[in-house]
Amino acid sequence: MTVYSKKLFRNDSLEHRIARAICDAGCLPRKEFFEAWEVAKRVRRRMRGGHIYDLAAGHGVVAAILLLLDDTSPGATCVDLQRPASQAKVLAALEAEWPRLVGRITYIEGDLDDVRPAPGDLVVSVHACRDLTDRVLAVAVRAGCRVAVLPCCHDLKRCKAGAYKGWMEPTLAVDVARVVRMELAGYDVTTGSIPAAITPKNRLLLACPPSPPRPSPPPSARDITDA
Ligand SMILES: C[S@@+](CC[C@H](N)C(=O)[O-])C[C@H]1O[C@@H](n2cnc3c(N)ncnc32)[C@H](O)[C@@H]1O
Known part of the structure; x- marks a missing residue:
């Protein structure tokens, strides 16, 4: 996205305002912006607040957009082996x-396995390649926090497809196995997609941990009298 691309983003919507600002930086591939925008807006429809961990972050655009869409998140930590x-x-x-x-927004150059979010945080990862998406999901399950991933580059040797691969396209089987694993971990999972015209690797998995059991209310005076 460069100053010359600005003419593609003319209106007053937040999407176009963010795009124009990024055009001023003159260095982000257009696809990266559209993927981040499409993921972030779908995440925010279901997941508000919480400190954001953008894992395998690249430029960390998804973290910034999540903060712009919902200012109740205090901040974001981007993690990548190599900061662009x-x-x-x-x-x-x-x-x-x-x-x-x-x-x-802070940026840590390091391995995403070392991240330790808190239960109220939100882990997000766009196109964590191969089994990196599984490692992102494992980080969230260990923390008991919410997570959203847009997987890519399924490595059929390293990513588990379970028995599903006999019935469906193998990369879909890998993502179905991910959904099942998250559900077995007690998570409430939502699946969706971003437009295939932006990326063919467009399956979105959103998962929320089970809410802690609510304490039962104290007995009312009436319950006690009736007893
Ligand atoms: C396909 S890029 C995605 C970048 C960004 N999320 C995006 O959507 O443009 C995958 C990223 O994963 C990072 N990565 C690979 N192994 C990693 C690890 N163990 N921990 C953290 N980041 C890692 C790479 O450096 C690369 O930036």
């Missing part, structure tokens, strides 16, 4: 337009 050289430029362009982002 242009990440600071993209973030600076967004901060110039939305100063409320300043100081709320």
Whole structure:
């Protein structure tokens, strides 16, 4: 996205305003923006608040958009083995337009397996390749927190497809097995997709941990009298 692409984003919607700011940075591939936007808006329809962990973050655009869509999240941590050289430029362009982002997004160069979110946090990962998506899901299950993933590059040797692969296309079997694993871990799972025109790797998995059991209310005076 460059200053020349700005003419594609003319209206006053948040999507176009974010796109124009990113065009000013002049370094993000257009596909990365559209994927992040489509994922973030679907995540926010179901998952509000919480500190955001953007794992295998790349430029961390999804974290920034999640914060812009819901300011009740206090901040975001982006984690990637290698921080792209242009990440600071993209973030600076967004901060110039939305100063409320300043100081709320931190970037850690490291392995996503080392991240320890809290139960109220939100883990998100767009196109964590091969079995990296399984590792993202494992991070969330260990923490007991919400998670949203858009998997890609299914490695049929490393990703478990279970028995489903006899009935369906193998990469779909891998994602179905992921849904089943999350459900067995007690999660409430929602599946969806972003437009295939943006990416063919467009399956979205959203999962919320079981809510803790609610304590039973104290007996009312009437219950006691009736007893
Ligand atoms: C396909 S890119 C996706 C980047 C970004 N989420 C996006 O949508 O553009 C996958 C990213 O995973 C990162 N990665 C690979 N192994 C990792 C690991 N063990 N921990 C954290 N990040 C990792 C890579 O450096 C790369 O940036």
